[in-house]
Amino acid sequence: MKFLAPLAVTCALATTALAGVDDTLDQYILPGFDNFAKTTQALSTQATKTCRAKALRPAYQATYDAWMPVADLRLGPSETGALSVAFWPDSRGFTGRTLARLIAEKDPVAQDAEAYAEVSIAARGLLALERLLFDPDLADYRQGSYTCTLVTTIAADLDAQAHALARAWRNSYAGTLRSAGQPGNNTYLSENEALRALYTQILSSLDFTANQRLGRPMGSFERPRPARAEARRSGRSLRNAVMAAEAAHGLATALADWDLPETDAAMAKLHEAASHISDPAFQDVTDPQARLRVEVLQQAVHSLNEAIQVEIGARLGIAPGFNSQDGD
Incomplete structure (x- = not known):
């Protein structure tokens, strides 16, 4: 009988752990990343039709809204993946300086969304787009201009990041959390x-x-x-x-x-x-x-x-x- 009480507590904690992890993934985290990917796709699609700042601002706000439910997760694929989605705080002003250099030099990297993934995280993601869409000194660009191309590419790169995060969570890391304590799981031993x-x-x-x-x-x-x-x-x-x-x-x-x-x-x-x-x-x-x-x-x-x-x-x-x- 001395062992029954501790055993009951252990079983209760294990049951709570399984239910809590599954519910958090199924009700919140996985739908959150899926929704973020849907909004980035809509933003990128809109940017290919018209890159003008005023036209893109509503889709941008919707995308940022979708990001916030999962923005502060720093587990698994989000541990580093979140940094290039929303680079902030930017204490040294890297975003402004990097974007200014790209525009001044008309760097051809802006014409290739895949190549843009190698650009500094300061010039990627939501905060880089915010500069181009809302800063009065940058947002008055014309359709077909270099900045227009840059906006379209950043939106496409953001969309690629969002879908990569959603896939990594759903296809890999969710399983790591669900299988905690099972043989072969070296990330979560219980x-x-x-x-x-x-x-x-x-x-x-x-x-x-x-x-x-x-x-x-x-x-x-x-x-x-x-x-x-x-x-x-x-x-x-x-x-x-x-x-x-x-x-x-x-x-x-x-x-x-x-x-x-x-x-x-x-x-x-x-x-x-x-x-x-x-x-x-x-x-x-x-x-x-x-x-x-x-x-x-x-x-x-x-x-x-x-x-x-x-x-x-x-x-x-x-x-x-x-x-x-x-x-x-």
């Missing part, structure tokens, strides 16, 4: 390891949103840095922060097969905090009252993080205060 890996992604995403998406443009009280806001040119800074938090909440809900009332309440408070922010690009953080509203949103992200740690981490045997950056 079922609970896979569950903990996904849990870590949730907390890492919320840390990134609080510290980077919100923290970078806020800077310090004496020196705010609005120009450092993510996707500010396309007015997505607030939207990205909220969508990233929604993605973390969605992953948490899929990962857990039990109710998460504190987590749900924290998400509702986060939406409330976001509703009071008037500038979607955080360009008004130089104003103390506007900055305070972003600070309140930042605290709401921290509160969501803490609620998930309490309601999910405790079930996994991970104490609140666990550092998601440790990779443990």
Whole structure:
């Protein structure tokens, strides 16, 4: 009888691990990458018809929206694959300088989408496209111009990346997560390891949103840095922060097969905090009252993080205060 209780706990954890991993993959991750690939295909198709910035902006926004539910995953194919989809933060301004060089030199690499995959990640993906579609100094290009060709090629390259990620997740890495603990799986030696890996992604995403998406443009009280806001040119800074938090909440809900009332309440408070922010690009953080509203949103992200740690981490045997950056 002494062995029955520990055995029951072990079986319960194993069952939770299997259900949580499968549900997270089937309900969230795999559909997320498939949807992203559909939107990049639509964007690339539209770019071949007309590359003009104004015409492409709606498809671009839809593509970025589709990216955000899976943007902060750094597992398997996304560990490096996500970097060239959305290169940010760009602390040294590599994107602007690389695009300027390509345009100034009329580099022929822009005429070949396959060759463009070898270009610096700073000139690929969503943030490179944002520069060309929304920066007033770059977006007024003509049909048939070099910049027009560059936009079309970046869109095609982004589409190729999206489909490669979707295939890699569905055909390979999903199986690695599902087979955790089975013979031959050297990535996850137990079922609970896979569950903990996904849990870590949730907390890492919320840390990134609080510290980077919100923290970078806020800077310090004496020196705010609005120009450092993510996707500010396309007015997505607030939207990205909220969508990233929604993605973390969605992953948490899929990962857990039990109710998460504190987590749900924290998400509702986060939406409330976001509703009071008037500038979607955080360009008004130089104003103390506007900055305070972003600070309140930042605290709401921290509160969501803490609620998930309490309601999910405790079930996994991970104490609140666990550092998601440790990779443990």
